[in-house]
Amino acid sequence: MPFDWMKIPYSLLTLFIVVNYGFFLNALIQKMGARAGRRYGIPIWQNYVDMIKNYGLRSSITHGAMFYLGPVFRLSGGVGLLLFVPTIYGSYMFSNLSFAGDLILALYFIFFGTLGMALGAGESGHPHAAIGVSRGLAQVSTAELPFALAVFAVALQYQTLSVTEIVAAQQGGFLQWTLFTNPLAVAAAMLGFLGSMMRPPFDVVIAPQEIPIGPPTEYHSAYLALMQTNRAIFPIAKIVIYMNLFFGGASDWPTFFFKVFLIYLWSAFVGVVFPRFRVEQSIRWFLIWAVPLGILSIILV
Amino acid sequence: MVNAIYIIVAALGAAFLLGLLKSEKRGTAYVITLFALSVMTWISAGWVWAFVMERAAPVDFLTGGTSPPFSINFRMGLPEAVLTLLASLTGLLSALYMKDVLCALGQRAMAVLLVAVMALTGIILTRDLFNLFVFFELAIISTAGLMLLSEDARALAAGFKYLIVSQMLSVFFLIGIIFAYHATGTLNIDGMATASLGLKAGGAIAFFFLFIAVVAELKPFPANGWGLDIYESAHPGFAAIFSAATSSAVIYAVDKLLLIGGAEWLPMATGIGVITFLAANLFALPQTNDRRLLGYSSIAQTGLILAVLGQRDILGDNVLYIAGGLLLSHAIAKAGLNWISGLVAGRELPDWAALRSRPILVFAFVTFIAMLSGLPPFPGFYAKWEMVRILAGEGRIALIGLILLGLLIEAGYLFRWFGYIIKREVPAQSVRCSPFQISAIFVALASGWALGFVWGELSNQYFGHDNLLLAIPVVFALTFLLLDWLPAWVKNSIAIVGLSLFFYLTFSDYDPLRMIFAIIFLIGGAVILLASYDSKGRRIGFYPATMLMFAGLILLIRATDTFGFFAAWELLTIGSYFLILRGKHSEPHALSYIIFSLGGAFLILAGFALAAQGAPLFNIDALAQLTQPLAPWVFLLLAIGFMTKTAAIGLHIWLPGAHSEAETDVSPMVSGILLKAGLFGLIVLLMTMGKQQLYGVELTYVMLWIGALSALLGNLMAIFQEDAKRLLAYSSIGQMGYALFGLALMNHLGWLMALMFVINHYIYKSMLFLSAGGVAKRTGTRDMYRMGGLITLMPLSFIATLIGIIAVSGVPPLSGFGGRWIFYNAIISSEYRLPMVIIFLAGPIAFLYLFRLIHTIFLGQLKDEYRKIKEAPFWFILPQMIYVALLLAFAVAPGVALRRVDTYLNQIFPGGGLQWTGTEISSAYGYWNPVAIMIIIAVIFGTLFAWLLFVNRKAQKVKQFNIVYAAERPYRPETTHFAWNFFAPYRKALGFLVQPFATRFWDGVTNTLHTAADISRRLYNGNGQSYAFHLLSFVVIAYLMRMGA
């Protein structure tokens, strides 16, 4: 297929929309968390301000090449993940760069940012960064498992790895969604989802009181701004995958906003209700509660 | 042709002449002795020449023209000629070897020696029972006399015990002769055979006495305590005769007797032989005294040959080839080893480390133990192959099992001994030897290799197998033995050119599948060898071993029949064993490697033999034609054998130590290249045999589970390692698990994935091993937690490791992703779902150890003592950079390597392949475009990097302690570097999975063997009465078993 140069501005448009929606959604969720604690919470534009401020810091330090590249890896991971998956079903404009690969590409590309970030944090030489990475990797190894199983169950169910085709198979009423056709897989995936969102009870990775926010301890100014941008993009990019796989995808932007919001809300909802697990507790939790669901879903497909 | 009688005459005459000499004329006496022995040797050699070259017919003759007992009945045939040559040559060489002793003791000792050799040749030559008895008596008496030559005080006691036992045997023998003569009226063996002694009244009991008397001379279990005392206390020169010549003569006597007894006595011979073989090997296991160990080994070998003779009903004419091969291997090796033992001062096995001061002796030792263990290219190997083939063809599976078990135990203690020689401290007393002694050993060495060639030729002639010593790769490898005096870089260049040239000359021979392996073995080997330029000096022994391994690998992919395949397998096993043994602390690991490998090889041997059903030449492709119920068993044996090499879980315990303790440039060879041999075996197996069911269980399904568990547990164990190379070694277990899993899926994409893993694993594991090795070389440690922060000092090693871990983890855009992508597509089309869960769990766990690898070495805090270290040596970096380039190239264009394989796999699994349209690759389920991925990621990454560079242009570079530390400051880098026990929470959660069950199991097996041996060994308490009792009970038991039935 000859490359269509129009893909580039289209992708940038998607990126622009998603970044803004991500900033908005992050603040909204934070505000909801605050409301749960009977506070007003931050202004809705606070994350933009923080980002501008971080870019506006005049000085910065670097611990070395890998430290420098860490946030670049991180944000590339987020942006790439977003662009490798079609955002809006049936829209050529917002199918992004999904011609480069299918679901598997997206799944493995999730680790691109994580790995680079871990390396960057490692070069800072800060023990808390290393401890945070150790915890994060340990936790993610089992948190990803139910999700991987669910993805596999879905792929088996629809006999395809193409995101577009999976969404296509779920069209025609919400009863066609994987949520209803394969509830076990969705349940497993949504439990796994909790583990990858860095919210309680699975946020021991960045435990602020204990290992001052873990891997990003040494990051600041522009580095941090890049990472904040990623924090806006990455969850959405991830949720887009969930939405496409399990909740029928979105064929227009309002549906997209709504579904993403609801899925995001799920982790936020659990997050404000529960305290924090230790790493080995969360590993056991995933193995005991989420993985069996995933296995069942694979067997029963 | 000189009449064979002169062999006897020469000895007797010389002995007589010696008696006439004055006792001062010891020099003259010695010359006479040597002359007599030389004449005997010459005559025998003449006969051998006549039989081999001129195809002469066997000659029977009588002395004095009357029939026995008034004269002696002789026969000279090919076996007799060879054996007399063996006996007299051993006598001659031992006489040379014992020059000092003989001259000190005088003519009488020389006379006794001559009589002993004469008696042995007599035993071999004679064709009548009475004279057999006479020669036996002569041999016994002269043996007892020779015992006194030893300086060991225990020799006297041993000789006395020997006399007691021997006289008992003589009585049996005599009684047997009387009865037999009475029954048949002839003393001639052939006469008795035609008269069917066994059918005559009292004939059976007569033969029983004869048989038992001669067999007991072979020191069968348990009636062999006295023999051991002789081996232990005799002078090594004599022990050589005793071990090589006497046992050969007696074996031949047994063979002659069995002619009389007929087929119904064969099982008994087999039984006694096998039990002796097993028991003696078992007892040898805990031995620490070298000569006693040799004694046990001799007993074991004669037991094996006895067992082979017992199988002559099915072996037919081949018995000569097989028993002869085993016997000659044994005789030469034992003579050689005994002679070497005389040069070593200490009597404990580790004292043999003294040999290291003379490489030629080490080489001789290796040759001898390889001959004993039945390794190629020696006669024992060919004999082993043919024996197992024929036995399997006749369905004697249990016997094969017992023999192979015994061989494995034997190889175990022999190679353990070799490990001591190479690795233990050199004792203060060095090797002392005269040119005579060296020349004796050298003759044994030369004849060992010569016989290897002869047996190879015979094998070619009779069974159509290739002579291993004529295979170009083997010759190339052996050439390095001769070139070992050259400096290492010259040899290295020759090796690299040789590998590349061989590839250039042969690359058109391979199909796409074999092509991948050929490239990895040959070109891949050459690339890794670049790292070897780093070593200085001559690096004695490295290149023969390396090239032997590569020779094995090359022959493996070129093999068309099972023999060639198996021979290649054994060659690569030995070669790699020597390589691994070179590591500084690798002694125990190399031992467990060789034992597991030989165990696996024996399973393969058994599998091939079972498949061939007795056919001398069995094409590998013919495996496909096997049917139930045979096929699944063959499959099982072969699969386990190959999985031993790929270190599938449960059989993996040799790998971590062997790979991590090997030298820096050896680790990538054994990990990146050698492991692929196992995969190649599995591919060949699965390609020909496909799916097999045993008791309703799908065997490939079992393999699927094994693969999945290997992947999981290998990865899990890797994350808990502190040693960088050990971590990589465990990771190899995991990676091989993936490949095994892919193969066991038995579909198109599964295989494609396995092959992708083959390529990827070669590249990144070699690269990582080199990188870790380079770092270890510079830092002087392999413990990762001691390193840290090396990124600025060793940036190129860091880049290699970084690219390596991204590739291993399967993160796009590097080539590991392609493997994962194919993997997912492969499992969707497969119906097996449960084992995948395990594989899914294994995937992310890889991140844990990979991050640890790069973080604890290159990131974090730099330690005081490493502040000044330099980048790894150029020759380590060069191949790493080549690999980086390869990985990137392979990531962008996987089609270069895979497309042809994909097409080729259509022959095996039609359909289900990939579509290659332009740069896009698609399957029935999904698609990916490596070029697009690479470009997109590069653009995004580049843009963001440029942006960060712009906004962050004024960043201040700080140093390692400029970190926020809760308002404190770091104290020392050691306490700031978080590295040790990196995944402590993981151990808490999943540590129970990595309990060393497999290690405990195999430890248990070894301990049980040792304990059993230790307990039973108390039979031999050194008491003559006990020995007599053992002998009697042996006779009684044998009688009951034979006659009672």
Added chain:
Amino acid sequence: MRELHTKLKSLFPVGDLTEQRSNLGFVTVPQEHLRAVLVHLRDREGFTHLVLLTAVDWLEAGQFQLTYLLSNRTAGKDLGVRVMLARDGATMQSIHDVWPTAATYQRELREMFGIDFPGSPRLHEEFILEGWNDIPPYRRDFDTLKYAQENYSERPGRVTHDPAAHMKQKLNSGGN
């Protein structure tokens, strides 16, 4: 408490009992008998817990008073054992082997009072102060005001009021 005192008195040359409460008393023992008394109290009388070890500087008498406050958890009783030390070159035997926690108290006393406890672990490491270069600050002859004025710059304009007068004036001026 009294029986305990009587018992102690029969064994050691202890001084009179000062009873603060029915379950809290103090006795003074000679320096050389302290260890024996403490071990006796710990092993025989159930005073297993060293609550604190502190010092009082009796500058005028030229003495330091060390107080070892022990607690008998089961009986709910506390007993303070006092030892009077000469202030010059004050040295006391260490009891870190009787109660390991004592080592920490002893470190503090050495730093703050300059009392030496030979043999006590890590005694000469800094405990609270860092880089202290004057006489130990808890000694009463240490003038903390003078030290503060010499070392720490002051902000001019600081005045001190008599609180009573100040408040009165404030209130009278209309409460502003």
Added chain:
Amino acid sequence: MKDELKIRVVKGPDGVEFEVEPLKDYYCEAAPTVMPAAYIKVVEDLFNWARSESIWILGFGTGCGAIEMRPLMTPRFDAYRFGVQWRPTPRQANLFVISGYLSTKTLKRAIRSYEQMQNPKYVIGLGSCTINGGMYWDSYNTIKRLDDYLPVDLYIAGCMPRPEALLAGFQDMKKLIRAGKAEGANLYAENFEWYKANQKRVIHDWDMPDYNW
């Protein structure tokens, strides 16, 4: 100087001995520099606005005032709505609230943390103790004037000021920042010698580099 900071001789893996000087080898020696504002005024104004609306406080409580900051996170005061939040690491913090008396020992840590923050950075002195020593005016180990040691942008008087006072202080701080008057970091860099001299006068065991990057 502490042992671990003294020059030591170590032996490399190749057996060669060499010296390691921790203060030079392990710490960056560069002095702080004055960081100019953005070249374009509009940009600097935008940044100042952003800085004022996004005040990240270093989670480091020095005295009893630390307890007054906690209520700000609670529903009653909820400082988050003003763009104020707490960060656990100085790298990401902009505002350092010295919350009460500062012993010389804590001063050392405060200096270190302050220096690890990025320019621009602000200091608020909370309570009388930071202004003139307060009730610790005669203490042997407590400094009496914070602005001798760190560039203070704003003092909040009281002993202790209540959280409301802190909130009011933050609002004042915002005004200062928006007006571009909170240039403490540059002040510190300009008068680096003077600050260091003051600091070293009270910290007798100076065991760190002059500037903690």
